[in-house]
Amino acid sequence: MTLTREKQIEMLRSMQTIRRFEERASDDYQAGAIYGVVHCYIGEEAVAVGVCAALNRDDQIISTHRGHGHCLAKGADLNRMMAELYGRQTGYCKGKGGSMHIADFSIGMLGANGIVAGGIPIVTGAGLAAQLEGKGRVAVSFFGDGASNAGPFHESINIAATWKLPMLYVCENNLYSAGTIAADTLALSDVAARAAGYGIPGVVVDGNDVMAVYEAAEAAVSRARAGQGPSLIECKTYRWRGHTERPGQEDPRPKEEIEEWRQRDPINRFATNLTDQGLLTEEAWQQMDDEILAAIEDAVKFSEASPFPDPEAAVEDIFAD
Template identity: 50%
Template structure:
């Protein structure tokens, strides 16, 4: 059985996942130097989720993200060079260096923003979905949230509203097993977050978040359903992050060797490369060419970010209030 994607799409999928991985790995290294301001929450290990879902979206579709939002941004089309400058707090950043890691947004590509409010994306994405429905635009909204946010009232209210109004929304619970340092076994009352979907009259689907193709297929069905006017879906993507809740988190709550074992046996980029090369859909030369291209791009983005200017003092109060 061949992949449901042609060669160009397979190359795009791998390139997106590789950009996310290398971006995060580089931020991990540079944050340790103390040069990057603010908090950073890395998405490394979860690349198949954002990529498999956002490949179905166009620029007019919207996504709402979380504090762990770099992967969602890149998968939705935000420029990684601008993102790197933003993380370094530079004026050339996506948000002029004033948002930082947790508040990257780019409305031009449908990225409503990373969000420091746990569960804050649900009401936002219902707003964009309602606008699309009223205008007859056939666009969808995707709300990413974690297992911690799955317990927030904002998410419950958003799911209920989306079902009542049959909004074109896909709720994506990225369940990496830990709400900060608390295992979901202790904080979530059900075994599967997707089981909660029945309470809101929507389908609940569980998918292996280490498998890009499984995510792509499940997301495709949910997004098609939303575009056809059948309402929302709750998609639970079971995966794992490689780094701590935040940079500096020692992850003492995880079993010894847990992350290393995941990297060696379940890594989504490794599984993707193995599958497409074993079936002759891509070659190792294709994979290695993307690896080299992305590494050079990420290295150049850091050099540029370090050299770029800081925001001017005159920018302090801009982009704070809206003038009507």
């Protein structure tokens, strides 16, 4: 499977944008400009970007508490995302959601979700809508290893398989369910093996290889668009940072393990691969990074210049008119 140079460069740009966005979000969170809680996706960028590269704008996705990567990979606007983290009126949710609840329905991003496995049934409903509509759209559920142990995962996949819904279930297995070693909570070592119980394809993919993720997603998307039903893709990956950015949290992960996974950096790996193929020069890569950093600086400036919502707006949008 070959993608055009332009498409691959865009994928690299998207991955690096996620990383730079979160580095900045973490800094600004530590500085007190971003409130509550921030969960970083750094280290897992290849999953969101690889899957979303196989999607069209009108395909739909749902995300998790660790949602910045999925938003950006689906094409969300940096300014409105950063402004939401900053709690501003110009944010995606007018300051009502924050990091854990960013959505952009206009690009098929049905929202980050603060409940583990909570989004899986919802996006399965988007899959049902796509099937009823009959225009070949697909829907993608991103979730973690932790969610794969919860009822909504099993209930939703059973329904999707029974009704042949055009769905991708993408498990980001980063080996830890918050602070717990995932292997201690999983009956099988591979989440993908659970697909057999529902009679659907289940594949394990190197989640730090964006092209491998893309190829697996592309095959599953083709299958879904052809009316052959859902697939389960398990992407083995790793988050470089703690469960959240809150300082002083216990982290059970050995330093050597974190270091080992940092050596498998999905971005560096992809950039090197593109460079080796002659598709990217060092200079162009540096320039891209500079552009990304500038765009993020602009997003911060936009956020800082944006007003906080009028406190009275707290009682708006409870119901649609």
